[in-house]
Each structure stands twice: as structure tokens, then as C-alpha cells.
Amino acid sequence: MRRNELRALNLPIADELAKRSGSRPRVRPQECEPYAIAGIVPALVFSPRTLAEAAKIVSTITLEGAAISIRGGGTKRYRPPHPYAVDVVLDTARCSGILEHTPADLTVTALAGTPVAELQDALRAHGQFFPADVPFANASTIGGTLASGAAGALRHRYGAPRDNVLGMRVCLSDGSLAFTGSRVVKSVAGYDIHKLFVGAQGTLGLIGEVTLKVAPLPREEAAVVARFTSCADASAVAGRIARSPLGTLATTLHDRPSSRRIRMLGGGRDAEWSLVVRCGGTRSVVARQIDLTVSLLRQGGATGIETLDPDRVRFGWADVAEAAGGTTYPGDRFLVFSIASLPTKVAAVCASVADAFADVEQTAHPTTGMTYVHVPVEGAGDAARDVRRGLGRLETLCEREEHAMQILAAPPVLGRIEQPPLPPRAPVALMRAVKAAFDPSGTFDPGRFISGI
Amino acid sequence: MLDALARRLAAIVGPEHVTTALGDLSNYQYDGSADRALPQIVVRPGAAEEVAAAVRACDEVTFPYVARGAGTGLSGGAIPESGGAVISTARLDRILEIDADNRLAVVEPGVVNAHISQAARPYGLQFVPDPSSQAVCTIGGNVAENSGGLHCLAYGVTAHHVLGCEVVTPAGELVWLGGKTMQAPGYDLLGTFIGSEGTLGIATKIVVRLTPLHEDRRTMLAAFATVEQASQTVSDIIAGGTIPAAMEMMDQLSTQAVEEFVHAGFPTDAGAVLIVELEGLSGTLAEPAAEVETICRRNGAREVRVARDEAERERIWLGRKSAFGAMGRLGSSYYVQDGVIPRTRLPLVVGEVREIARTYGLRIANVFHAGDGNLHPLIVFDDRTPGEYERTVAAGADILRACVRHGGSISGEHGIGIEKRDCMTLQYKPADLALMARLRSAFDPRGLCNPLKIFPTSRRCGESSRTVARGTVPSEAAAAAGPPF
Numbered sequence: 001m002r003r004n005e006l007r008a009l010n011l012p013i014a015d016e017l018a019k020r021s022g023s024r025p026r027v028r029p030q031e032c033e034p035y036a037i038a039g040i041v042p043a044l045v046f047s048p049r050t051l052a053e054a055a056k057i058v059s060t061i062t063l064e065g066a067a068i069s070i071r072g073g074g075t076k077r078y079r080p081p082h083p084y085a086v087d088v089v090l091d092t093a094r095c096s097g098i099l100e101h102t103p104a105d106l107t108v109t110a111l112a113g114t115p116v117a118e119l120q121d122a123l124r125a126h127g128q129f130f131p132a133d134v135p136f137a138n139a140s141t142i143g144g145t146l147a148s149g150a151a152g153a154l155r156h157r158y159g160a161p162r163d164n165v166l167g168m169r170v171c172l173s174d175g176s177l178a179f180t181g182s183r184v185v186k187s188v189a190g191y192d193i194h195k196l197f198v199g200a201q202g203t204l205g206l207i208g209e210v211t212l213k214v215a216p217l218p219r220e221e222a223a224v225v226a227r228f229t230s231c232a233d234a235s236a237v238a239g240r241i242a243r244s245p246l247g248t249l250a251t252t253l254h255d256r257p258s259s260r261r262i263r264m265l266g267g268g269r270d271a272e273w274s275l276v277v278r279c280g281g282t283r284s285v286v287a288r289q290i291d292l293t294v295s296l297l298r299q300g301g302a303t304g305i306e307t308l309d310p311d312r313v314r315f316g317w318a319d320v321a322e323a324a325g326g327t328t329y330p331g332d333r334f335l336v337f338s339i340a341s342l343p344t345k346v347a348a349v350c351a352s353v354a355d356a357f358a359d360v361e362q363t364a365h366p367t368t369g370m371t372y373v374h375v376p377v378e379g380a381g382d383a384a385r386d387v388r389r390g391l392g393r394l395e396t397l398c399e400r401e402e403h404a405m406q407i408l409a410a411p412p413v414l415g416r417i418e419q420p421p422l423p424p425r426a427p428v429a430l431m432r433a434v435k436a437a438f439d440p441s442g443t444f445d446p447g448r449f450i451s452g453i
Numbered sequence: 454m455l456d457a458l459a460r461r462l463a464a465i466v467g468p469e470h471v472t473t474a475l476g477d478l479s480n481y482q483y484d485g486s487a488d489r490a491l492p493q494i495v496v497r498p499g500a501a502e503e504v505a506a507a508v509r510a511c512d513e514v515t516f517p518y519v520a521r522g523a524g525t526g527l528s529g530g531a532i533p534e535s536g537g538a539v540i541s542t543a544r545l546d547r548i549l550e551i552d553a554d555n556r557l558a559v560v561e562p563g564v565v566n567a568h569i570s571q572a573a574r575p576y577g578l579q580f581v582p583d584p585s586s587q588a589v590c591t592i593g594g595n596v597a598e599n600s601g602g603l604h605c606l607a608y609g610v611t612a613h614h615v616l617g618c619e620v621v622t623p624a625g626e627l628v629w630l631g632g633k634t635m636q637a638p639g640y641d642l643l644g645t646f647i648g649s650e651g652t653l654g655i656a657t658k659i660v661v662r663l664t665p666l667h668e669d670r671r672t673m674l675a676a677f678a679t680v681e682q683a684s685q686t687v688s689d690i691i692a693g694g695t696i697p698a699a700m701e702m703m704d705q706l707s708t709q710a711v712e713e714f715v716h717a718g719f720p721t722d723a724g725a726v727l728i729v730e731l732e733g734l735s736g737t738l739a740e741p742a743a744e745v746e747t748i749c750r751r752n753g754a755r756e757v758r759v760a761r762d763e764a765e766r767e768r769i770w771l772g773r774k775s776a777f778g779a780m781g782r783l784g785s786s787y788y789v790q791d792g793v794i795p796r797t798r799l800p801l802v803v804g805e806v807r808e809i810a811r812t813y814g815l816r817i818a819n820v821f822h823a824g825d826g827n828l829h830p831l832i833v834f835d836d837r838t839p840g841e842y843e844r845t846v847a848a849g850a851d852i853l854r855a856c857v858r859h860g861g862s863i864s865g866e867h868g869i870g871i872e873k874r875d876c877m878t879l880q881y882k883p884a885d886l887a888l889m890a891r892l893r894s895a896f897d898p899r900g901l902c903n904p905l906k907i908f909p910t911s912r913r914c915g916e917s918s919r920t921v922a923r924g925t926v927p928s929e930a931a932a933a934a935g936p937p938f
Contacts, residue, residue, distance in 0.1 A: 163613050190885075190886075190907060191892050192648055193891045216691075243665055284737040340634040402633075433898075
């Protein structure tokens with residue numbers, strides 16, 4: 001039987017573990033319950049205060065042969081495949097704080113447990129930000145955000161979070177702490193292993209500390225929103241904007257249910273499809289971006305074109321970030337997945353998704369080719385069966401069309417959900433070898449990544 | 454064994470594309486660095502499957518191999534130090550697809566960097582990374598080295614512009630890391646593969662991201678009395694929230710050498726010259742340009758000039774790009790160092806570099822990608838003076854020590870290769886290097902794919918270590934050996 005398929009790991013009593021690791025875990029079920037992963041309550045929860053303490057815990061647990069699930073803000077705990085049992089949760093919440101920020105260097109170093117909102121607030125005081133859309137920024141930690149590999153619509157202009165990670169301190173399953181990368185904006189010294197930890201879901205080791213490249217906040221911001229009756233038309237206009245030299249920051253496309261969650265859309269929330277184009281730069285840049293965007297929208301058949309002021313954009317954008325993969329937190333009522341396709345295929349993807357489910361919310365980023373889908377799950381039985389069937393149909397479609405599908409959250413009532421299989425020419429053997437090289441003891445969430453890794 | 458392998462490889466790629474003749478091999482013993490070593494066999498595959506078969510053939514007989522693009526690397530990454538096979542990507546030089554609507558191109562590794570932008574231009578698109586060698590260097594080499602360029606300040610380096618690579622793994626398997634879409638499932642091996650200096654496999658197809666051409670551009674040249682003033686200007690521009698497309702600095706020794714050579718119009722009596730290029734929508738550059746000028750003046754610039762036309766702009770950039778070549782005229786040889794510091798430390802480190810030059814009695818010119826804090830101190834030396842090469846290498850190592858002391862990196866874009874492997878211990882602790890070794894062993898447990906690179910040997914950093922491996926042909930002999938096959 002595989003390790004993650006049973007719990008009874010004969011963990012020594014908490015006192016002894018506490019002595020050995022130098023840390024006092026939570027042991028009582030009611031204390032551990034808030035740290036449950038997809039409803040499965042861990043046997044122990046450690047919340048170390050320092051990286052050194054975390055390393056000691058990790059090596060102790062590894063010696064015990066138990067498995068560790070790393071937890072940041074807990075916003076991604078329904079990601080499948082769900083564990084059969086959870087031995088130890090390592091909670092990074094107390095390893096929090098900004099260690100260094102030199103604004104003119106455009107770099108910031110923070111402990112992994114730092115909430116994203118806290119980081120952004122500190123940067124904003126200097127006219128900067130970490131250019132990523134992070135759903136639930138108050139809860140999400142910077143370490144968890146990177147480990148999840150999530151990237152929002154701002155990727156269009158700023159790249160994915162992976163592109164803005166300069167260095168990391170990581171802890172491996174043997175308790176060794178190592179630094180990878182650098183603390184400067186440009187370095188090619190050695191392997192960029194920190195990029196491998198981005199999107200690894202905490203299965204290679206613990207991200208302890210990160211150095212990020214930050215960006216100046218655009219001096220002026222605005223957004224142009226418009227309504228479309230056809231997803232294909234909206235997506236085509238987005239494509240024309242992306243091919244222009246406008247340099248807009250992000251473009252998102254929402255179906256009716258999704259747009260209802262986005263307060264800044266105001267009266268346009270009942271449109272069949274809503275397109276949001278986020279503009280940013282100096283005053284004259286924003287003015288030109290708005291002008292040209294509006295004229296492209298008009299030519300492309302949009303109605304209800306409206307320009308939103310900077311405050312509405314800056315404070316309303318959180319809704320857009322959450323529409324892309326965030327809706328499930330903190331509940332477990334949605335199946336959430338993403339489909340990555342060529343940008344020109346986004347409209348076809350949206351159509352297939354709408355076909356596959358009776359009830360669905362879609363947010364697409366038509367310039368990066370990402371489509372995020374939220375399917376409400378009402379309960380077990382027939383409803384759950386229909387959702388599973390729809391998911392199966394889409395998996396088949398993605399396999400045929402070479403789209404990449406990732407399941408971000410699945411309610412336990414759906415039964416066991418696995419990640420879709422890797423495409424035929426994906427480097428499965430290399431991925432296994434990488435897991436074995438970094439985590440030979442299988443300490444970090446064994447079997448929960450993809451293809452049984 | 455060599456003969457058997459040669460026959461095997463000839464069966465894979467065709468006999469005309471395999472050679473073991475000394476005269477041919479000698480063309481593959483060098484790159485842009487000081488090291489050289491002769492391969493035992495050179496193979497030039499014409500398809501990805503042939504690369505895979507060649508790798509498997511080498512693996513079966515435990516024969517090391519090194520992929521080679523244009524050989525313009527500056528750290529010895531393509532030097533076959535332990536002999537073995539050179540797998541040349543010269544024949545894999547096709548642009549397979551330009552998908553303008555999805556802003557991407559699929560190219561083979563032997564495609565010259567600049568050719569991608571040329572092919573994309575009719576669609577209003579470009580491939581952004583522009584290393585100084587872009588007219589000859591290949592995209593496969595750019596991927597291996599994660600090359601930068603003059604305009605990576607605003608747009609990022611190669612890693613930011615590659616969506617996927619078809620790769621021959623050291624196991625001889627053809628796989629895709631990433632692809633045409635974002636968010637490929639599984640571990641992001643692509644991010645780590647880019648910049649791995651050819652030690653984790655050989656890219657056989659590369660999906661690059663294309664970027665719309667800008668509408669307008671403004672190139673400015675500011676003259677300062679001191680490098681310190683120019684450095685402070687760079688920090689102030691960035692801190693003020695303007696990120697120019699490029700920000701390059703040259704000190705007086707560099708501008709004087711360049712002026713003698715290409716007449717770029719640099720004021721040679723200035724202590725430092727700063728080139729700032731802004732790109733963006735037409736009609737929007739006046740505001741940032743005025744800001745840049747104000748910051749320059751506030752820091753003591755005595756002259757700020759805006760290039761009036763494309764000809765003047767090209768002259769300025771030609772001057773910048775000729776810096777290395779021009780310096781070569783000051784001595785018989787020069788050694789370009791490549792280090793990075795947090796840009797706010799520029800004024801301090803520049804002083805330290807000056808001190809190092811004094812200590813070693815060497816002339817050091819400074820050309821920087823100032824916006825990134827990427828220094829290129831250029832040490833002029835005479836190879837015929839005994840001991841001068843050794844002093845040059847030692848001075849270079851001291852510069853790297855200064856970079857690391859200030860929280861920087863020992864390489865911003867040239868790579869580690871052979872040249873800097875013994876300096877890795879300056880920047881990384883044993884546990885950090887052990888982490889890298891784990892990755893290397895996962896990809897290449899047998900250590901046959903570009904061996905001996907990146908990881909430190911038993912030498913010390915700065916110990917003169919010019920590799921003259923077995924069988925090296927002196928350059929005269931190479932010249933006499935005739936044209937490359």
C-alpha cells in the first residue's frame with residue numbers, strides 16, 4: 001500500500017516529538033481541525049517561528065517516516081488529488097515578515113509566511129508592488145502563492161510570478177537549508193532551482209524565504225470595460241489589443257455569472273460577456289491606451305463601453321483576481337479548474353466548457369490563453385455525477401487539442417478526483433527523478449503532485 | 454571505440470556530417486573565452502531525432518558530449534574540456550513557424566538570434582532579447598546561457614521570452630518542457646533548463662514569445678564628471694518609477710577607446726557617459742524624457758543630448774557595442790568580467806574596482822548595463838608580458854569578490870562554464886551547491902552531458918586556470934588546417 005494511503009504511522013507521542021524537534025505541535029483534534037486538508041484533519045500541526053526551527057521539525061519528521069503537508073494561508077486546500085491521510089501540517093504563518101526592501105534596487109526579501117497583502121502594503125508605501133494577481137491576498141502567503149504556481153491576468157504585462165522570483169532559501173526533507181538564485185535583478189550563476197519550486201505545490205521542499213523583483217506602480221491607471229454578445233468577438237478584440245504596441249497591463253473576459261462577482265463592472269454585470277482592459281502608465285500613455293482600446297472595441301462590436309477611474313480599478317481588481325481560480329475559498333462548493341490554450345483558442349474553449357456543464361462561471365484571460373472555470377457543486381448523487389461527466393468530457397477535449405488542464409479545487413462530495421494525465425511527450429521520467437533527488441524520503445506530500453509523484 | 458562511434462554517428466546523420474579529422478576538430482576547440490580544448494569527434498545532426506540518436510549513441514559507450522551553437526559564449530560553456538563529442542546545431546537553423554496572432558514563433562536551436570526579429574518584423578513583432586553578439590549567436594546558445602542584452606532592463610532576459618523547448622534529455626529521450634501554452638502541468642523544468650549551460654540536455658526546438666514593436670523611441674546621452682554621479686542618476690531614475698528600455702554606462706577609458714575607433718560622438722573629456730533609451734507609444738515619451746533629463750542635471754550632468762535621428766542613435770549604439778573591440782586596441786588582449794551588484798551599490802563598487810586596478814597595476818575600463826547593476830569591467834593586458842595574464846585573472850576574481858560582498862552575483866549574463874566554476878564558492882555555500890548537484894544528478898546521473906561545467910573543481914577562484922586540454926592545437930596550426938568542413 002502506498003504511504004499516503006494510510007495514516008497509522010506510529011508517530012511517537014507529541015511530547016517526545018516536541019523534545020526532539022525543539023517545537024511544540026498542536027495535537028488535539030479540535031486544535032488541528034482548522035488545518036484540515038480537504039476535510040482530513042492532520043495528526044500534528046507545527047507552526048515554527050524561524051526557518052531553523054522549521055528545518056529541525058522537517059528532519060525529525062522525515063526520520064519518523066511521516067509525511068508533511070506545507071500550509072501557507074490555506075486557500076488552496078481543496079486541490080486534488082486529496083490526501084487519504086495527513087500526518088503533519090507545517091504551517092508557515094509565524095515565519096513572516098519583510099527582511100529587506102531597497103526601493104531603488106526593485107528587490108524585496110521576505111519570509112515565506114508573509115501575507116501577500118502585508119507585502120503589497122509595504123511596497124505600495126514606496127510606489128511599488130509585486131506584479132501578481134493573488135486571490136485572497138489577506139490570507140494568501142507569498143510562499144504559498146509561489147508554491148501554487150498561480151498566475152493572474154497581470155502576467156500579460158509583467159510575466160508570471162516565476163519570472164519575478166530572484167532567489168529563495170529552501171528546506172529539503174533532510175532538514176538542510178540551501179539558498180538558490182541571488183538577491184539581484186539579474187544573475188546566471190548556477191541553476192535557477194528557485195524557479196523549480198514555483199508551482200511544485202510544496203512537494204520538493206519548503207520555501208522558507210524569497211527574494212522578488214518588484215515593479216513601480218503605474219503612475220496612472222484606468223480600465224476600459226465593454227459588453228459583448230459573442231465570446232469569439234470579445235476574444236478577437238483582445239487579440240488585436242495584444243498585438244498592438246499599446247502595452248496594456250491585463251485583459252480579462254467574464255461570462256455573465258462570473259461578471260456578477262465583479263463589483264467594478266457596475267451596471268454591465270448582466271452582459272453576456274464582459275471584457276475588462278486594464279491600462280497603466282504615465283498620464284499620456286493611459287490616455288492613448290484608452291483611446292485606442294475604445295476604438296478597437298467599437299470596431300469589434302462591443303457595446304456599453306465605459307472607462308473606469310483608477311480607484312475603482314485598483315480596489316476593484318481583487319474581484320477579478322478571485323474570479324480566476326479563487327471562488328472556492330474558504331468553502332468547498334466549487335469545482336475549479338484552469339485550461340491553458342493558445343490565445344486564439346480561448347473562445348472555443350469557453351464554448352466547450354459551457355457545453356459541458358449545466359451551471360458554470362468562466363473567466364478567461366484571452367491574451368495569455370488561460371480560462372478559469374468554476375462549477376458549483378450542489379451535493380453528491382446525480383449533480384455530482386453530472387459534474388464529473390462534464391469534467392471527463394473536457395479532459396478528453398484538452399488531450400485532443402493539446403490544451404493544458406489543471407484542477408485547482410474539488411469538493412470532496414465529487415469523490416476522488418485526480419489531476420488530468422500529463423501529455424504524451426511531457427518529461428514524466430525527469431519529473432520523477434527530480435522528486436527523488438530533492439525529496440528522496442518522500443516527506444513532502446507524496447503522491448499528491450501529478451501522475452502519482 | 455572512437456571509430457565505431459564515428460561509424461554509428463555517420464549512420465545517424467550521414468557520413469558528410471561527422472568528422473574526426475584534426476583540422477576540422479580544431480575549429481571546435483574554442484569559444485569567446487580564454488579556454489580551449491579539442492573534441493574527438495564532431496557531429497552535425499539535421500533533425501531533433503538525430504540529436505536524440507546521437508546522444509543515445511554517446512551514452513551507450515559512455516562518451517561525453519557538448520552541444521554547440523555559434524561558439525560566441527564567454528565562459529567556456531561550449532568547450533569540450535574532457536574531449537568527447539561536439540554536437541553542433543549548425544544545421545538545425547530553420548524558423549519553423551511564426552504565429553503572429555498568438556505572438557509566438559517555433560524555431561530550431563541553430564537559428565541566429567537576430568534572424569527571429571527579422572522574420573517577425575513584417576508582423577509588427579520582435580524577439581526582444583538582444584545580446585551584443587545577436588548578429589551571430591544562436592537561440593539555442595541563448596537558451597543555454599539565459600542570455601541578456603542591452604534591452605533586458607525593461608523586457609527581461611531569455612527566460613522571460615521562451616514558452617517551451619523540445620529537449621533531448623541525457624537519457625536520449627525527446628520531451629517537451631513547457632510548450633506553446635502557459636501553465637504546462639507538472640514541475641516547471643523549463644525555468645531551470647534555461648540557463649543550465651547545456652548541462653541538462655540539448656534543446657532541439659524552441660517556442661519563443663514575440664512582442665509587438667514599440668511605436669517610438671528616444672535615445673539620450675548624458676555626460677558626467679564622474680562615474681559616481683552617473684551611477685546615482687541610474688538609481689534615481691529607477692527609484693522615480695521610470696524603467697527605461699536600456700540604461701548603459703561607459704567610463705572615460707572606454708569612451709576614449711571607442712571614439713578613436715568609431716567616432717560615436719561621445720564626449721571624451723567626461724568621466725562617464727550614460728546612454729538612456731526610452732521606448733513606448735508615440736507622443737508619450739516627452740514626459741519621461743524630461744524627467745530623465747532633470748535627474749541627470751540634478752546629479753551634475755554637464756550635457757544631456759537627445760539623438761536627433763536614427764543615424765545619430767545608431768552611432769551611439771555602435772559606440773556602445775564596439776566598446777569591447779575598441780578596448781582590444783589598447784593592449785594585445787582584454788578580459789571582460791561580468792558581475793552584478795544591487796544597483797544602489799554602483800558608486801561604491803566602482804571605487805573598489807578602481808582600487809583593484811591600482812593594486813594589480815592594470816588598466817580596467819568600465820562598461821555597464823547600469824540599469825541592472827550588471828558590471829562589465831574590462832581588463833586590458835598584454836599576453837606577451839609574463840605574469841600579466843595571471844594578474845588579470847586574479848584582479849577579475851577580486852572584482853567578483855567585491856560583487857558578492859555587496860550582495861550581488863558572479864555572473865549577470867555570461868555564465869559560469871569553465872571560467873568561473875571555481876568562483877562559485879564565493880557566492881554559494883556547500884549546501885547551496887549540493888542543491889544544484891541534486892538537480893544535475895536527476896537530469897544527468899552519468900555526467901556525460903557537458904561535463905565539468907558550473908561546479909567547482911579543486912582550484913581556487915582567481916588561480917590562473919586557462920584550460921589547455923590534451924591534444925589542443927595551437928591557433929596557428931588551426932589556421933593552417935583549412936576552412937571548416
